[in-house]
Amino acid sequence: DIQMTQSPSSLSASVGDRVTITCRASQTISNYLNWYQQRPGSAPNLVIYAASSLPDGVPLRFSGSGSGTDFTLTISGLQPEDFGTYYCQDSNSTFMFTFGQGTKVEIK
Amino acid sequence: EVKLVQSGAEVKKPGESLKISCKGSANRWIAWVRQMPGKGLEWMGIIYPGDSETKYSPSFEGHVTFSADKSTSAAYLQWSSLKTSDTAIYYCARLTMRGVRRTFDVWGQGTRVIVSS
Numbered sequence: 549d550i551q552m553t554q555s556p557s558s559l560s561a562s563v564g565d566r567v568t569i570t571c572r573a574s575q576t577i578s579n580y581l582n583w584y585q586q587r588p589g590s591a592p593n594l595v596i597y598a599a600s601s602l603p604d605g606v607p608l609r610f611s612g613s614g615s616g617t618d619f620t621l622t623i624s625g626l627q628p629e630d631f632g633t634y635y636c637q638d639s640n641s642t643f644m645f646t647f648g649q650g651t652k653v654e655i656k
Numbered sequence: 657e658v659k660l661v662q663s664g665a666e667v668k669k670p671g672e673s674l675k676i677s678c679k680g681s682a683n684r685w686i687a688w689v690r691q692m693p694g695k696g697l698e699w700m701g702i703i704y705p706g707d708s709e710t711k712y713s714p715s716f717e718g719h720v721t722f723s724a725d726k727s728t729s730a731a732y733l734q735w736s737s738l739k740t741s742d743t744a745i746y747y748c749a750r751l752t753m754r755g756v757r758r759t760f761d762v763w764g765q766g767t768r769v770i771v772s773s
Contacts, residue, residue: 549714580756582759584760591749591763591765592747592763597758598756603759603761637760639759643702643711644711645702645758647689647699649696
Protein backbone atom coordinates (compact mmCIF):
# COMPACT_ATOMS: atom_id res chain seq x y z
CA ASP A 549 0.00 0.00 0.00
CA ILE A 550 1.10 3.55 -0.69
CA GLN A 551 2.00 5.69 2.33
CA MET A 552 1.58 9.47 2.24
CA THR A 553 3.83 11.47 4.59
CA GLN A 554 3.30 15.17 5.23
CA SER A 555 5.58 17.71 6.83
CA PRO A 556 5.47 19.61 9.02
CA SER A 557 2.75 18.17 11.26
CA SER A 558 1.88 21.69 12.37
CA LEU A 559 2.92 25.27 11.78
CA SER A 560 2.09 28.76 12.98
CA ALA A 561 2.27 31.71 10.62
CA SER A 562 1.19 35.32 10.39
CA VAL A 563 -1.39 36.82 8.06
CA GLY A 564 0.33 37.61 4.79
CA ASP A 565 3.02 34.95 5.17
CA ARG A 566 3.85 32.40 2.52
CA VAL A 567 3.21 28.89 3.82
CA THR A 568 4.51 25.66 2.32
CA ILE A 569 3.43 22.12 3.15
CA THR A 570 5.06 19.06 1.65
CA CYS A 571 3.73 15.59 0.94
CA ARG A 572 5.77 12.56 -0.03
CA ALA A 573 4.36 9.35 -1.51
CA SER A 574 6.08 6.02 -0.81
CA GLN A 575 5.95 5.22 -4.52
CA THR A 576 5.39 7.23 -7.65
CA ILE A 577 1.85 8.50 -8.23
CA SER A 578 2.47 10.72 -11.27
CA ASN A 579 0.41 13.88 -10.66
CA TYR A 580 -2.54 12.10 -9.00
CA LEU A 581 -2.40 14.12 -5.84
CA ASN A 582 -5.16 16.13 -4.15
CA TRP A 583 -5.09 18.61 -1.26
CA TYR A 584 -7.98 19.26 1.14
CA GLN A 585 -8.53 21.87 3.84
CA GLN A 586 -10.53 20.92 6.92
CA ARG A 587 -11.67 23.56 9.36
CA PRO A 588 -12.64 22.44 12.89
CA GLY A 589 -16.14 21.01 12.99
CA SER A 590 -16.49 20.87 9.21
CA ALA A 591 -16.08 18.38 6.40
CA PRO A 592 -12.96 18.59 4.23
CA ASN A 593 -12.92 20.92 1.22
CA LEU A 594 -10.90 20.33 -1.95
CA VAL A 595 -8.30 23.05 -2.63
CA ILE A 596 -5.99 21.45 -5.24
CA TYR A 597 -6.42 18.46 -7.56
CA ALA A 598 -4.07 16.72 -9.99
CA ALA A 599 -1.13 18.19 -8.04
CA SER A 600 -1.47 21.73 -9.40
CA SER A 601 -5.03 22.41 -10.60
CA LEU A 602 -7.27 24.84 -8.75
CA PRO A 603 -10.97 23.94 -8.37
CA ASP A 604 -13.56 26.60 -9.14
CA GLY A 605 -14.03 28.99 -6.23
CA VAL A 606 -10.69 28.33 -4.52
CA PRO A 607 -8.62 31.52 -4.10
CA LEU A 608 -5.61 32.02 -6.35
CA ARG A 609 -3.30 32.26 -3.31
CA PHE A 610 -3.47 28.45 -3.18
CA SER A 611 -1.10 26.61 -5.50
CA GLY A 612 0.32 23.13 -5.82
CA SER A 613 3.32 21.59 -7.48
CA GLY A 614 5.17 18.33 -7.83
CA SER A 615 5.05 15.02 -9.62
CA GLY A 616 6.14 11.48 -8.95
CA THR A 617 6.67 11.22 -5.20
CA ASP A 618 7.19 14.78 -3.93
CA PHE A 619 4.50 17.44 -3.78
CA THR A 620 4.01 20.89 -2.31
CA LEU A 621 1.02 23.01 -1.32
CA THR A 622 1.73 26.73 -1.07
CA ILE A 623 -0.47 29.45 0.35
CA SER A 624 0.85 32.81 -0.85
CA GLY A 625 -0.39 35.49 1.48
CA LEU A 626 -2.00 33.58 4.34
CA GLN A 627 -5.46 34.81 5.32
CA PRO A 628 -7.30 34.29 8.62
CA GLU A 629 -9.80 31.94 6.96
CA ASP A 630 -6.96 29.63 5.87
CA PHE A 631 -6.55 28.13 9.33
CA GLY A 632 -7.30 24.45 9.67
CA THR A 633 -5.72 21.14 8.81
CA TYR A 634 -4.51 20.31 5.32
CA TYR A 635 -4.40 16.78 3.97
CA CYS A 636 -2.81 15.41 0.85
CA GLN A 637 -4.46 12.42 -0.85
CA ASP A 638 -3.21 9.84 -3.34
CA SER A 639 -5.66 9.55 -6.24
CA ASN A 640 -3.52 7.28 -8.44
CA SER A 641 -4.25 3.93 -6.86
CA THR A 642 -7.36 2.19 -8.12
CA PHE A 643 -10.03 2.96 -5.55
CA MET A 644 -7.54 3.33 -2.71
CA PHE A 645 -7.41 7.02 -1.90
CA THR A 646 -4.96 7.22 1.00
CA PHE A 647 -4.63 10.45 2.99
CA GLY A 648 -1.54 11.96 4.54
CA GLN A 649 -1.58 12.43 8.31
CA GLY A 650 -2.39 16.15 8.06
CA THR A 651 -0.69 19.49 8.67
CA LYS A 652 -2.32 21.85 11.15
CA VAL A 653 -2.03 25.51 10.17
CA GLU A 654 -2.51 28.06 12.93
CA ILE A 655 -2.63 31.80 12.53
CA LYS A 656 -0.29 33.73 14.82
CA GLU B 657 -26.52 22.01 -5.89
CA VAL B 658 -25.61 18.42 -5.11
CA LYS B 659 -25.72 17.55 -1.44
CA LEU B 660 -24.99 14.46 0.53
CA VAL B 661 -27.11 14.21 3.67
CA GLN B 662 -26.00 11.86 6.42
CA SER B 663 -28.02 10.37 9.26
CA GLY B 664 -27.80 11.80 12.76
CA ALA B 665 -25.46 11.18 15.65
CA GLU B 666 -25.56 7.81 17.41
CA VAL B 667 -24.66 6.67 20.90
CA LYS B 668 -24.25 2.92 21.22
CA LYS B 669 -22.88 0.32 23.58
CA PRO B 670 -20.04 -2.09 22.73
CA GLY B 671 -21.36 -5.15 20.93
CA GLU B 672 -24.38 -3.39 19.46
CA SER B 673 -25.01 -3.12 15.74
CA LEU B 674 -25.37 0.08 13.78
CA LYS B 675 -26.18 1.24 10.25
CA ILE B 676 -25.68 4.86 9.19
CA SER B 677 -26.75 6.40 5.92
CA CYS B 678 -25.68 8.88 3.27
CA LYS B 679 -28.29 10.06 0.79
CA GLY B 680 -27.98 12.04 -2.40
CA SER B 681 -26.03 10.16 -5.05
CA ALA B 682 -27.16 7.22 -7.18
CA ASN B 683 -24.75 7.32 -10.10
CA ARG B 684 -21.39 8.18 -8.55
CA TRP B 685 -18.99 6.24 -6.37
CA ILE B 686 -19.46 7.10 -2.68
CA ALA B 687 -16.55 6.85 -0.27
CA TRP B 688 -16.52 6.48 3.50
CA VAL B 689 -13.89 8.28 5.59
CA ARG B 690 -13.27 7.91 9.33
CA GLN B 691 -11.99 10.63 11.64
CA MET B 692 -11.29 9.49 15.18
CA PRO B 693 -11.34 12.15 17.92
CA GLY B 694 -8.51 14.62 17.38
CA LYS B 695 -7.05 12.56 14.54
CA GLY B 696 -6.73 12.70 10.77
CA LEU B 697 -8.77 11.40 7.88
CA GLU B 698 -8.71 7.67 7.15
CA TRP B 699 -9.84 6.12 3.90
CA MET B 700 -12.28 3.26 4.58
CA GLY B 701 -13.40 2.33 1.08
CA ILE B 702 -15.90 3.05 -1.63
CA ILE B 703 -19.18 1.78 -3.09
CA TYR B 704 -21.06 2.35 -6.33
CA PRO B 705 -24.79 2.58 -5.48
CA GLY B 706 -25.79 1.68 -9.04
CA ASP B 707 -24.65 -1.93 -8.68
CA SER B 708 -23.25 -2.03 -5.10
CA GLU B 709 -19.72 -2.78 -6.31
CA THR B 710 -17.49 -2.25 -3.30
CA LYS B 711 -13.79 -1.73 -2.57
CA TYR B 712 -12.54 -1.78 1.03
CA SER B 713 -9.34 -0.44 2.49
CA PRO B 714 -7.42 -3.44 3.91
CA SER B 715 -7.49 -1.68 7.30
CA PHE B 716 -11.30 -1.85 7.42
CA GLU B 717 -12.21 -4.96 5.44
CA GLY B 718 -14.02 -7.43 7.64
CA HIS B 719 -14.80 -4.81 10.29
CA VAL B 720 -17.47 -2.82 8.44
CA THR B 721 -19.92 -3.43 5.60
CA PHE B 722 -20.94 -1.05 2.86
CA SER B 723 -24.29 -1.33 1.14
CA ALA B 724 -26.49 0.79 -1.08
CA ASP B 725 -30.03 1.25 -2.37
CA LYS B 726 -30.04 2.86 -5.78
CA SER B 727 -33.81 3.41 -5.69
CA THR B 728 -33.35 5.86 -2.82
CA SER B 729 -29.87 7.09 -3.81
CA ALA B 730 -28.57 5.95 -0.45
CA ALA B 731 -25.31 4.43 0.71
CA TYR B 732 -24.90 2.74 4.07
CA LEU B 733 -22.10 1.91 6.48
CA GLN B 734 -22.77 -0.74 9.06
CA TRP B 735 -21.20 -2.58 11.97
CA SER B 736 -22.43 -5.89 13.37
CA SER B 737 -20.64 -5.51 16.70
CA LEU B 738 -19.34 -2.09 17.68
CA LYS B 739 -16.18 -1.50 19.70
CA THR B 740 -15.22 1.55 21.72
CA SER B 741 -12.50 2.15 19.12
CA ASP B 742 -15.24 2.77 16.52
CA THR B 743 -15.95 6.11 18.21
CA ALA B 744 -15.40 8.65 15.45
CA ILE B 745 -16.99 10.96 12.92
CA TYR B 746 -17.79 9.18 9.67
CA TYR B 747 -18.00 11.15 6.44
CA CYS B 748 -19.35 10.10 3.08
CA ALA B 749 -18.01 11.80 -0.04
CA ARG B 750 -18.82 11.64 -3.74
CA LEU B 751 -16.11 10.75 -6.24
CA THR B 752 -15.67 12.81 -9.40
CA MET B 753 -13.60 11.13 -12.11
CA ARG B 754 -12.72 13.19 -15.17
CA GLY B 755 -9.37 12.49 -16.79
CA VAL B 756 -6.68 13.15 -14.22
CA ARG B 757 -9.27 14.57 -11.86
CA ARG B 758 -10.20 12.00 -9.25
CA THR B 759 -11.53 14.06 -6.38
CA PHE B 760 -14.03 14.13 -3.57
CA ASP B 761 -15.72 17.48 -4.01
CA VAL B 762 -19.06 16.83 -2.35
CA TRP B 763 -19.05 15.68 1.27
CA GLY B 764 -21.74 14.82 3.76
CA GLN B 765 -21.91 16.71 7.03
CA GLY B 766 -20.53 13.75 8.98
CA THR B 767 -22.15 11.32 11.42
CA ARG B 768 -20.75 11.24 14.93
CA VAL B 769 -20.74 7.75 16.44
CA ILE B 770 -20.00 7.30 20.12
CA VAL B 771 -19.51 3.79 21.48
CA SER B 772 -19.38 3.66 25.25
CA SER B 773 -20.49 1.34 28.00
